[in-house]
Amino acid sequence: MSTTSRPRPFVRVRGRSFIALVLVPEPPLEEWLGGLDAQMQRSPAYFAGKPVVADLTALAAVPQLVAGLMEALASRGIRLVGIEGIEPNAIDVELPPLLSGGRTVADGIAASAPEAPPPPPEPASLLLDQPVRSGQSVVFPRGDVTVVGSVGSGAEVVAGGSIHIYGTLRGRAVAGMSGNAQARIFCRRLEAELLAIDGLYRTADDIEPHLRGKPAQAWLSGDSMIVAGLD
Amino acid sequence: MAKVLVVTSGKGGVGKTTSTAALGAALAQAGRSVVVVDFDVGLRNLDLVMGAERRVVFDLINVIQGDARLPQALIRDKRVETLHLLPASQTRDKDALTGEGVGRVISELKEKFDWVICDSPAGIEKGAMLAMHHADIAVVVTNPEISSVRDSDRIIGMLDAKTARAEKGERVEKHLLLTRYNPARALRGEMLKVEDVLEILSIPLLGIVPESEAVLAASNVGAPVVLHAPESAPARAYLDAAKRLQGQTLPVSVPEERRGLMSKLFGRRVA
Ligand SMILES: Nc1ncnc2c1ncn2[C@@H]1O[C@H](COP(=O)(O)OP(=O)(O)OP(=O)(O)O)[C@@H](O)[C@H]1O
Ligand SMILES: [Mg+2]
Numbered sequence: 001m002s003t004t005s006r007p008r009p010f011v012r013v014r015g016r017s018f019i020a021l022v023l024v025p026e027p028p029l030e031e032w033l034g035g036l037d038a039q040m041q042r043s044p045a046y047f048a049g050k051p052v053v054a055d056l057t058a059l060a061a062v063p064q065l066v067a068g069l070m071e072a073l074a075s076r077g078i079r080l081v082g083i084e085g086i087e088p089n090a091i092d093v094e095l096p097p098l099l100s101g102g103r104t105v106a107d108g109i110a111a112s113a114p115e116a117p118p119p120p121p122e123p124a125s126l127l128l129d130q131p132v133r134s135g136q137s138v139v140f141p142r143g144d145v146t147v148v149g150s151v152g153s154g155a156e157v158v159a160g161g162s163i164h165i166y167g168t169l170r171g172r173a174v175a176g177m178s179g180n181a182q183a184r185i186f187c188r189r190l191e192a193e194l195l196a197i198d199g200l201y202r203t204a205d206d207i208e209p210h211l212r213g214k215p216a217q218a219w220l221s222g223d224s225m226i227v228a229g230l231d
Numbered sequence: 232m233a234k235v236l237v238v239t240s241g242k243g244g245v246g247k248t249t250s251t252a253a254l255g256a257a258l259a260q261a262g263r264s265v266v267v268v269d270f271d272v273g274l275r276n277l278d279l280v281m282g283a284e285r286r287v288v289f290d291l292i293n294v295i296q297g298d299a300r301l302p303q304a305l306i307r308d309k310r311v312e313t314l315h316l317l318p319a320s321q322t323r324d325k326d327a328l329t330g331e332g333v334g335r336v337i338s339e340l341k342e343k344f345d346w347v348i349c350d351s352p353a354g355i356e357k358g359a360m361l362a363m364h365h366a367d368i369a370v371v372v373t374n375p376e377i378s379s380v381r382d383s384d385r386i387i388g389m390l391d392a393k394t395a396r397a398e399k400g401e402r403v404e405k406h407l408l409l410t411r412y413n414p415a416r417a418l419r420g421e422m423l424k425v426e427d428v429l430e431i432l433s434i435p436l437l438g439i440v441p442e443s444e445a446v447l448a449a450s451n452v453g454a455p456v457v458l459h460a461p462e463s464a465p466a467r468a469y470l471d472a473a474k475r476l477q478g479q480t481l482p483v484s485v486p487e488e489r490r491g492l493m494s495k496l497f498g499r500r501v502a
Contacts, residue, residue, distance in 0.1 A: 131433055133388025134381050135355075150433065152384040153377075168430070 023078075026058040029065055033072055040076065052078050057085030124161070131167065132157060141178055153193060159183070172196070181220050186230070190216040200225050233341035236348045236476070237366040239390075241382030243353030245374045246410035249446055249456070250469070251350035252280045254370070256455035257473035259314035263345040266305065268336075269319035270362035271352040272328055278318045281308065282453025292320040295332030301339050310458055315344070328361050337365045355389065365395055368404045368476070370437060374411045375422040380431055383407075387434060406437035408472060413442040414486045425485055438472035440465045441486040 025032050054073070059065055063086070124143035131149035132138055138145060138157045145159040150167035157163050158174040162184045165173070169187035176183030176198040183197050190211055195202050195218045202218075202225055215230035238251045248271075255267040269277035272292065278284040283306045289299035294317075301317075308314035317340070320327070340347045351362035363369065369390050373383040390403045397403070409428060416422045429436060445463035449456040457466045464486060471481050 130391070133391070134384035136388045136392075150431070152388075152431065153381050154385065155388075170431070 023052055023073075024055045024058065025069055027062055027065065029069055029072070036076070054083045055085045056083055060086050126159075132171070134171070139177075162186070174201075175218075176220075183219075185218040186216075188215050190214055190227075195225065195227065197225060202227065233344055234346055234367050235337060235341065235365050236346060236368045236370060237351055237363045238348065238370045238372060239351040239359060239363055239386055240353065240372040240379070241355060241359075241386040242374075242379045245372050245379055246408075246440070246446075247353075247372050248276045248280050248350050249450065250370065250372050250408055250410060250440070251277060251348055252455035253457050253466070253469035254473050254476070255346070255348050256308075256311060256314055257457045257470050258346050258348075258476070259308070259311040260457070261473065261477065262313065263477075264313045264315075264343070265346045265348065266315040266317055266340055266344045267348045267350060268317040268340070269350050270328070270358055271350060272319045272323060272325045272358060273321065274352065275319035275321050277350050278306075278316060279453060280450050281316050281455065283308070283316050283318070284453070287318045290318045290320040290323075291336065292323045292327045294336055295329060296327065301336065301343075310454070325356075325358055328358060330361060330364065333361045334365065355385065359386075360389070360393060363390060363394055363403075366390070366403050367396070368406070370406050370408050370472075370476075371432070371434065372408050372410055373428060373432070375409060375417070375425070375428055377423065380423060380428055383432055387432065405434040406476070407432055407434050408437045408440065410440040411442045412439050412486055436483050437475055438468045438483060439485055440468040440472075 023036075052073075054069075056066060059069070066086070122142065126138070126140040126143070126145045127148070128138065128146070129148040132147055132151045132155045134152040134154035136152075136155050138147075140158070141160040143159065144161040144164065145157050146164040146166070147157065148166045151157055151165055151169050151171045151173065153170040155171035156174065157165070157172070158177050160178050160183075161175065161180060163173045163175045163186070165185075165187035167187075168189040168191055169185075170191045170193065172194040173185045173187070173192060174194075174196040175185050179198060181198040185195055185197065190207070191213065192207065193204050195207070197218065197220050200220060200223070207227055211227055211229055216227055217230055218225055218227045220226070236254075238247045238254070240247050248269075251267050255265045259265040267277060267281070268291065269275050270291070271277070275290075278287055286306050289304035291304070293299040294301050294304050304317055306316045306318065308316065317336075337347060349362045349366065352358040363386075369387075371383050371386060371390075373379050387405060390405060391397055394403050407429070409425065412425075413422060417424070425436075425439065441464050443463060443465045445460045446456050446465050449459035452459060456463065457469050460466055461470070468486075471483075474481060
């Protein structure tokens with residue numbers, strides 16, 4: 001990655017195995033945001049609809065800047081799904097969940113840097129063999145998510161494709177997040193707080209009581225969501 | 232090898248401090264050297280439950296800030312020789328707890344004791360995070376009600392993501408301790424069933440401690456319940472839990488409602 005010809009600092013973005021993009025803001029923020037704006041102008045669709053994680057390591061010493069940064073990102077339409085690299089209590093603004101365990105797959109803008117060798121095709125599904133606990137949010141825009149375990153009350157799974165829960169779904173399942181109306185949600189036991197597919201959703205109150213506690217699936221038929229037992 | 236155990240819950244008032252004192256005393260009685268560490272800076276309780284409140288001179292914060300050496304702050308229990316308390320500060324600010332300082336104190340404690348038991352404050356703030364950070368084992372204290380269970384689920388997620396072990400790609404061994412279990416209310420369906428709690432949290436069960444007057448009586452005299460009323464139902468549950476922590480496999484029994492004579496007689500007369 002060359003910065004010699006660039007008047008502004010290059011905004012570093014890392015690709016991830018399960019989260020699309022990681023932003024790495026650094027002080028001074030005005031300068032960094034300037035670099036970001038320049039980059040968004042070069043490729044306007046770069047962030048469109050993609051979930052983004054902010055690595056705040058470089059801001060750990062200046063936590064008072066974080067709130068302003070969050071606003072600045074939001075006003076640019078960048079949707080943060082998580083932060084990392086900072087103590088959660090260091091800052092008192094409402095922040096997206098801290099993430100850990102993501103695998104870094106490339107440095108620089110792999111998607112647009114021509115000199116980078118083509119990355120190996122990334123898997124289009126995510127398999128978790130542990131429960132998703134309350135307060136955790138799993139976001140996988142590229143494809144299906146399978147959880148071998150339960151999704152707790154107050155937890156959420158968000159997928160570009162379908163969602164398969166081989167346990168009890170108590171929290172939220174959001175399938176087809178980037179406009180996939182074919183996506184479905186399957187679970188071995190339905191106790192969900194919310195089901196959503198391609199923007200259409202149902203809360204617990206709108207799910208027929210006789211399906212509670214049963215194996216079930218949800219899909220879209222035209223403009224309505226159908227929830228039915230699996231057997 | 233010293234083991235660091237955190238007693239944690241997310242929700243307040245579920246029985247963490249009671250359990251810390253009881254498990255610490257039970258392990259010490261079994262011959263292990265034990266220190267119980269109060270992480271509830273500003274709201275310390277463990278010294279009261281252990282009956283050591285009048286012997287506190289230095290505390291965890293003093294040690295972290297270098298105002299006292301660790302041996303000066305440790306209080307040896309008067310009943311069980313191998314049991315020790317490292318009290319929290321009641322007056323200092325929570326911010327005096329630093330990650331670096333806590334790490335230093337924990338590694339010093341690990342050299343001196345078989346078990347380092349950390350009594351976590353409620354919540355998911357810094358104090359709770361630091362209390363769990365160095366844990367090898369976690370006892371997740373939960374009451375059989377929905378808010379406590381959800382908070383425990385959240386805490387389990389943090390044990391899997393934010394501890395030193397998690398950062399190294401290792402796991403914290405997690406155990407569920409169901410406390411304040413009320414058999415009469417369970418019978419009436421007013422509490423979550425044991426199997427439902429286990430299904431939701433899906434971690435192994437360390438024990439079920441019934442709701443009991445014996446716990447209150449013990450804490451009023453400043454003694455862990457296993458020392459004050461060793462034959463009581465909660466003491467037996469804690470003693471068994473301590474055995475399981477040491478690797479024994481014992482069946483867990485669900486406390487049952489034993490109907491008193493009065494209610495039986497009364498019931499018969501009405502029938
Ligand atoms: N098994 C029990 N039976 C009856 N009372 C109990 C039992 N366990 C705990 N208690 C009581 O519940 C109250 C709270 O217990 P304790 O202080 O141990 O909870 P805690 O989780 O440490 O609370 P905090 O979150 O405030 O630190 C105390 O009054 C204690 O005596
Ligand atoms: Mg307490």
